[in-house]
Amino acid sequence: MNAYITATKNLLNPATLARLRGALSWQLLPKLTTAIARSLLVPLLAIALFLGLWAATAKNIQTSLGDLPGPVQVWGQAISLVQEHRTERRKADEFYARQEQRNAEKLAEDPTAEVKIRPYTGKPTFIDQIGTSLLTVATGFIIASLIAIPIGIVCGMSATLYTALNPLIQIFKPVSPLAWLPLVTMVVSALYVSDDPLFAKSFVTSAITVTLCCLWPTIINTTVGVSSVSKDLLNVSRVLRLGWFTKTMKIVLPSAIPMMFTGMRLSLGIGWMVLIAAEMLAQNPGLGKFVWDEFQNGSSNSLARIMVAVFTIGLVGFALDRGMLLLQRRVSWDKNAVLR
Amino acid sequence: MTYLSLENLSITFNTDNGPLNVLNDVSVKMDKGEFVSLIGHSGCGKSTVLNIVAGLLKASKGGVLLENREVDEPGPDRAVVFQNHSLLPWLSVYDNVRLAVDTVFKHSKSKQQRHDWTLHNLELVHMSHALDRRPDEISGGMKQRVGIARALAMEPKVLLMDEPFGALDSLTRTHMQDSLMEIQARLNNTVIMITHDVDEAVLLSDRIVMMSNGPSATVGEILHIDLPRPRHRLSLADDPKYNHYRAAVLKFLHERHAQPDVPVTTTAAEKTPRLRAVG
């Protein structure tokens, strides 16, 4: 038993795996151990293997900006990006504190003096850029869902409408964001004219491009969900003589919700992927622009910083997907469905 | 005085292999409060008869009269208990019944009355203890009870049941049959029930309608069950009359209308999924 406890404590360390196996084999390996090994050790091992391979190969790849950075350099840059963010925040705080102080002094001298606070205009840090990207993708995704869900519902309920819209959906679905972007840019420049715009043009362009790319999975899945309501349930609604509205609200929509969420999850994944490209071209100050700027910048740290961005993009995308999955589990009545 | 009358029902489905005449000239007359079972081999068209009465399918010829008025649309006056219960999986037991109550008594009952009526019907089927559970959290027998409560709560003129206990284990089934007899004794509903179970048919029915084999199935024979109510399955077991009725149904099913072991033509039942009714 003691051996078992110390063994589980050491489980986290992949290096001790082999030793552990030997120590445990005489104990009739409990199922638990295999489960832990499967869910924790195997992924950790794979990651360690990946890092090792990366470190080994990176050294041997020469680019015009020096060696391809390995895990250590990338980790270093990640830390320095966070530190830059902290410094910048401190600067901003000091800037505002100075203004407050100056204004207070002014007011003390002359209570009628006009005081104002000027905004701090430092350049956005990496963390700010993550925030911008999240805001942009959320905007694009929410707009897309607001359009796609109603379209999906009517397509699911009317075979005629579905036949009418299906070709359009199929044609637009595979279009790359890079193709949409120039069009969207021109249209936004033409239509979105305002002296004091609430949102930057680059933001609007990126968000709309995201919208255009993540409409489709939601439309298609909502349509399927709505049109495949069980015939028995529809018979129930016929026997009860439910009106069109009640039938939609009480039977059709609830039964389509799992599919709807599947579509929205796919959409969000696509939206996040599309966003990076859109931001690069539209110069929206998010992660895409960060990558682009570092690429143009070409300092010795650039590649490592881009890699930090790559991992960040991956992790955020993963987190978004898990978030949607949690939401889906929450609202879905179909608790038996296997959601991955 | 005929309450419900199925008059010369015929139905032909358009299938990929041409028209398929499933029912031919099915006529049954029922009195108010009568309990009629439909029995026959699988695929002969029992569900089709029931669906026509429910208004879910339209007969190609003939029609259904309820209180001398033709019915050709589904409605809550002919409540259906579906074979697979058909409860809405996202609603609790209470809400499933409440939805029906709210729809049927939207104008005629107050909110409080509808609440009480929902509870009353769930109590009738002994489901008061599981009001807040979802259908996937209760057993098959319980689901079927809720389905019956939902149908009863509509206060239907006719209760239509398509193999209501077919999916249940035999112990649960006997319980359900007893509950159904008890409810029937209290409410005196007019019921059509489809069953595959000879004992169930004899135990519950006033009359058993035996259908001939399809295609072009029709009413083969009608058996009056003249046993006093209330009936108890244990005391009936040795009752010669009961056994006579049982034997009569079995004879009909297995001697006169035995299904051929090897179908001469491919049975239409195998083709159903891709087929569509012609209205």
Ligand SMILES: Nc1ncnc2c1ncn2[C@@H]1O[C@H](COP(=O)(O)OP(=O)(O)OP(=O)(O)O)[C@@H](O)[C@H]1O
């Ligand atoms: N919509 C339809 N289109 C075409 N054929 C149909 C349709 N519905 C039923 N049928 C055919 O009608 C016949 C009778 O079907 P029905 O479901 O009424 O049989 P059943 O007696 O209820 O059988 P079971 O006891 O197996 O439930 C079958 O041969 C079936 O293939």
Ligand SMILES: [Mg+2]
């Ligand atoms: Mg049937």
